[in-house]
Amino acid sequence: xxxxxxxxxxxxxxxxxxxxxxxxxxxxxxxxxxxxxxxxxxxxxxxxxxxxxxxxxxxxxxxxxxxxxxxxxxxxxxxxxxxxxxxxxxxxxxxxxxxxxxxxxxxxxxxxxxxxxxxxxxxxxxxxxxxxxxxxxxxxxxxxxxxxxxxxxxxxxxxxxxxxxxxxxxxxxxxxxxxxxxx
Numbered sequence: 713x714x715x716x717x718x719x720x721x722x723x724x725x726x727x728x729x730x731x732x733x734x735x736x737x738x739x740x741x742x743x744x745x746x747x748x749x750x751x752x753x754x755x756x757x758x759x760x761x762x763x764x765x766x767x768x769x770x771x772x773x774x775x776x777x778x779x780x781x782x783x784x785x786x787x788x789x790x791x792x793x794x795x796x797x798x799x800x801x802x803x804x805x806x807x808x809x810x811x812x813x814x815x816x817x818x819x820x821x822x823x824x825x826x827x828x829x830x831x832x833x834x835x836x837x838x839x840x841x842x843x844x845x846x847x848x849x850x851x852x853x854x855x856x857x858x859x860x861x862x863x864x865x866x867x868x869x870x871x872x873x874x875x876x877x878x879x880x881x882x883x884x885x886x887x888x889x890x891x892x893x894x895x
Contacts (some may be wrong), residue, residue: 723752736810737783742768742803744777747801748787756798782813804886810876817873821866828859828866835859 731744749765757765763773777799780786785808785849789798802808835852838844844852877880 716726723748727752736787738816739776740781742766742772743779746773746776748778750780750786750799750801751803751816756791756800758796758798760796761891784808814873814876817869821869821873825863825866828862832856832859832863854869 718791726752726773727745727748730748731741734741734744737886745763745766746768749762759770759773759777762768762777763770766773768776777786781788785802786799787802789800791798835856839849860889
């Protein structure tokens with residue numbers, strides 16, 4: 713019995729840490745506990761089993777599972793003879809990070825780039841207008857320069873995201889730890 717308690721205690725430590733850090737994925741600690749329940753399970757679980765284990769309502773459990781599916785952290789499983797939906801952890805932490813980074817940053821880059829490009833065009837129209845005062849002209853020129861720096865940043869960020877999508881990033885940061893040959 714002592715060994716079971718030690719196992720449960722070690723798992724509880726991980727569950728607590730991971731569930732508290734699930735905010736990085738934009739979800740609540742209870743969704744993190746659900747993820748860990750599936751992670752430590754030796755078999756696929758149904759919504760009812762997860763609900764009973766965590767003491768959540770079926771509606772809350774369904775929403776939590778949907779969040780984890782959207783984050784690509786769990787997936788449906790199939791077991792012969794079982795009619796209910798089953799779920800398992802999709803445990804590829806590297807892909808999970810790539811998916812999270814991509815889904816969080818791509819829309820922001822698109823929105824910000826469009827706003828900046830529109831603003832630069834408007835500022836250039838101000839500069840082309842002979843009635844624009846010298847003070848406004850000076851500020852518009854500074855703004856255009858600063859906004860062009862932002863566009864360069866978003867271009868770089870887009871290329872970084874592309875390297876995640878194509879897995880090119882793994883050429884520079886391979887999953888396998890490289891041995892230090894300088895020692």
